[in-house]
Amino acid sequence: MDRNQRREAWEELSQTYAERRDPTGTDADLIDDLLAALPPDPLVLDVGCGDGARTLANLPSGSLGLDFAREGLSLAAETVPDSRLLQADMTAIPLAEGSVDGITAYYAVFHVPRDRQPAVYREFARILQPGGTLLMTLPSGRFQTVRRGWMGGQMFFAAPGRQETLAQLREAGFTDLRTETAADPLGSSSEFVFGRLES
Numbered sequence: 001m002d003r004n005q006r007r008e009a010w011e012e013l014s015q016t017y018a019e020r021r022d023p024t025g026t027d028a029d030l031i032d033d034l035l036a037a038l039p040p041d042p043l044v045l046d047v048g049c050g051d052g053a054r055t056l057a058n059l060p061s062g063s064l065g066l067d068f069a070r071e072g073l074s075l076a077a078e079t080v081p082d083s084r085l086l087q088a089d090m091t092a093i094p095l096a097e098g099s100v101d102g103i104t105a106y107y108a109v110f111h112v113p114r115d116r117q118p119a120v121y122r123e124f125a126r127i128l129q130p131g132g133t134l135l136m137t138l139p140s141g142r143f144q145t146v147r148r149g150w151m152g153g154q155m156f157f158a159a160p161g162r163q164e165t166l167a168q169l170r171e172a173g174f175t176d177l178r179t180e181t182a183a184d185p186l187g188s189s190s191e192f193v194f195g196r197l198e199s
């Protein structure tokens with residue numbers, strides 16, 4: 001799927017994803033650990049925020065949500081009205097260098113083609129303050145595929161393998177990588193990684 005098809009897929013499925021997700025997954029609890037690592041009154045960006053109910057809604061008031069799908073953002077505007085929302089692709093984030101203290105990216109980067117994922121991590125490193133923290137889903141496998149019938153539509157998924165993702169994060173400047181496993185919103189479990197941007 002090209003970029004437009006990937007975005008269109010999310011325009012069609014953002015609402016279904018928001019409805020079918022289990023609201024009790026423990027993945028959202030990891031945000032408390034992220035916030036504990038940040039300075040007081042941090043500015044946090046939620047990448048691939050979708051409707052925002054699991055991530056943006058748990059971040060400090062005034063946090064930023066970024067998504068390339070208008071549908072996800074309009075749901076987020078209702079769910080988290082005090083957030084600030086940006087429609088953009090995570091490979092080119094329209095924020096200045098060092099402008100945020102923390103980043104969350106839940107179930108998001110694995111919708112970007114494998115060869116573009118290092119560029120995403122470089123963007124995360126560019127917009128984070130030195131010493132800032134990233135919290136993102138860490139896919140376990142190595143795949144690049146379109147799943148037909150996913151939530152009644154089709155969806156693109158890609159990851160280069162767990163070790164390669166960790167290597168790409170280190171290459172982008174993230175250090176002190178720490179992983180945690182949590183219950184995910186689709187009835188399974190997922191690994192997450194915390195990383196600190198080198199000062």
Ligand SMILES: C[S@@+](CC[C@H](N)C(=O)[O-])C[C@H]1O[C@@H](n2cnc3c(N)ncnc32)[C@H](O)[C@@H]1O
Pocket residue numbers: 006010014017047048049050051052053054055066067068069072088089090091105106107108111112
């Ligand atoms: C599985 S949903 C996760 C939504 C939210 N993070 C959550 O955990 O509930 C993935 C989100 O990433 C967004 N997304 C996928 N590729 C993107 C890209 N290249 N740039 C920005 N957003 C993207 C989709 O529109 C979708 O809202």
